[in-house]
Amino acid sequence: MAERTDQPLVLGFETSCDETGIGLVRGHTLLSDALATSMAEHERFGGVVPEIASRAHLEAMVPTVHRALADAGVALPDVDAVAVTSGPGLTGALLVGVAAAKAYALALGVPLYGVNHLAAHVAVDELEHGRLAEPSIAMLVSGGHSSILLVPDLSQDVVELGRTVDDAAGEAFDKVARVLDLPFPGGPPIDRAAQEGTASIAFPRGLTGPRDPAYDFSFSGLKTAVARWVEAQQRDGVHVSVPDVAASFQEAVVDVLTAKAVRACRDHGVDHLVIGGGVAANSRLRAVAQERCDAAGIVLRVPSRRLCTDNGAMVAALGSRLVMAGVAPSEPDLGADSSLPIDVVSR
Ligand SMILES: Nc1ncnc2c1ncn2[C@@H]1O[C@H](COP(=O)(O)OP(=O)(O)OP(=O)(O)O)[C@@H](O)[C@H]1O
Ligand SMILES: [Mg+2]
Numbered sequence: 650m651a652e653r654t655d656q657p658l659v660l661g662f663e664t665s666c667d668e669t670g671i672g673l674v675r676g677h678t679l680l681s682d683a684l685a686t687s688m689a690e691h692e693r694f695g696g697v698v699p700e701i702a703s704r705a706h707l708e709a710m711v712p713t714v715h716r717a718l719a720d721a722g723v724a725l726p727d728v729d730a731v732a733v734t735s736g737p738g739l740t741g742a743l744l745v746g747v748a749a750a751k752a753y754a755l756a757l758g759v760p761l762y763g764v765n766h767l768a769a770h771v772a773v774d775e776l777e778h779g780r781l782a783e784p785s786i787a788m789l790v791s792g793g794h795s796s797i798l799l800v801p802d803l804s805q806d807v808v809e810l811g812r813t814v815d816d817a818a819g820e821a822f823d824k825v826a827r828v829l830d831l832p833f834p835g836g837p838p839i840d841r842a843a844q845e846g847t848a849s850i851a852f853p854r855g856l857t858g859p860r861d862p863a864y865d866f867s868f869s870g871l872k873t874a875v876a877r878w879v880e881a882q883q884r885d886g887v888h889v890s891v892p893d894v895a896a897s898f899q900e901a902v903v904d905v906l907t908a909k910a911v912r913a914c915r916d917h918g919v920d921h922l923v924i925g926g927g928v929a930a931n932s933r934l935r936a937v938a939q940e941r942c943d944a945a946g947i948v949l950r951v952p953s954r955r956l957c958t959d960n961g962a963m964v965a966a967l968g969s970r971l972v973m974a975g976v977a978p979s980e981p982d983l984g985a986d987s988s989l990p991i992d993v994v995s996r
Pocket of ligand 1: 737791792928
């Protein structure tokens with residue numbers, strides 16, 4: 650691989666779920682990050698409806714590309730490469746982004762990079778904190794995934810150490826929010842409610858026994874425990890303090906996530922931890938991770954909240970890194986892979 654030293658201008662497309670994200674990045678510098686979301690159209694269903702998301706991507710695509718270009722103050726012919734999330738995600742939604750990215754790459758005569766959405770959640774941190782230390786441990790906590798990764802080289806070598814065996818961390822936030830009659834997605838309202846409460850209820854910490862796998866997660870038992878606890882209180886006519894339940898649930902999630910991430914660093918002799926994905930926006934997770942990393946002598950990196958949830962800049966960030974590392978671009982028949990494994994950074 651021939652490394653490049655110039656700073657490529659990369660246009661990134663993100664359509665794996667309900668956000669149409671178009672980002673422009675030059676080298677590790679964020680130029681623009683335009684976002685359109687169909688979140689409101691899914692809210693009454695309590696989850697993302699794939700057909701609605703795909704249609705919304707189609708409608709938002711061209712205006713969002715134009716907005717990203719205008720915000721960055723660049724023109725299409727300036728673009729050196731196009732990057733797109735080719736998986737994992739909702740197939741129909743991914744296909745809209747892949748088709749659009751291919752069309753732009755072909756029309757501009759520039760290389761196309763199909764990238765892994767999960768690696769992009771990690772790569773986005775480079776826009777704010779510079780090149781990732783390698784190896785790093787990365788914890789990816791989002792609506793669909795929760796994994797601990799060993800990252801010797803984010804351009805081509807990502808090793809999954811552990812993952813959730815059932816619900817993702819973000820999914821647990823979303824499901825517990827429903828139990829508490831809070832809006833979807835549940836992470837932000839639980840985060841806010843928890844700030845008014847105390848973590849006084851002892852909810853279970855899944856897979857933390859001495860014989861449990863060190864880096865795997867389980868959040869489904871916690872979600873059920875919260876639902877049962879709330880039902881029992883209501884049955885007994887006892888007032889349920891939403892802030893206290895939110896704080897206690899959140900504490901259980903954060904405790905497990907941070908303990909396992911720090912342990913992965915220690916076990917692998919790695920002193921850099923990066924946290925990415927929508928749940929990394931959680932204020933308690935950020936605070937506890939900082940405390941525990943400080944105590945363990947680990948350098949913690951977390952992107953700013955805005956860049957934790959899905960966006961196009963993260964895809965452009967990973968694309969830019971691949972261009973600079975001299976990684977071969979994708980073939981023109983690039984497709985969407987809804988279950989693209991985490992160790993496939995680009996394809
Ligand atoms: N402040 C917060 N606290 C906790 N969770 C949060 C917060 N903000 C967002 N989330 C959660 O993050 C998730 C969305 O993150 P993200 O956009 O990365 O997920 P996704 O793209 O749907 O999933 P994936 O990246 O696995 O495909 C939702 O489950 C949401 O509840
Ligand atoms: Mg995501």
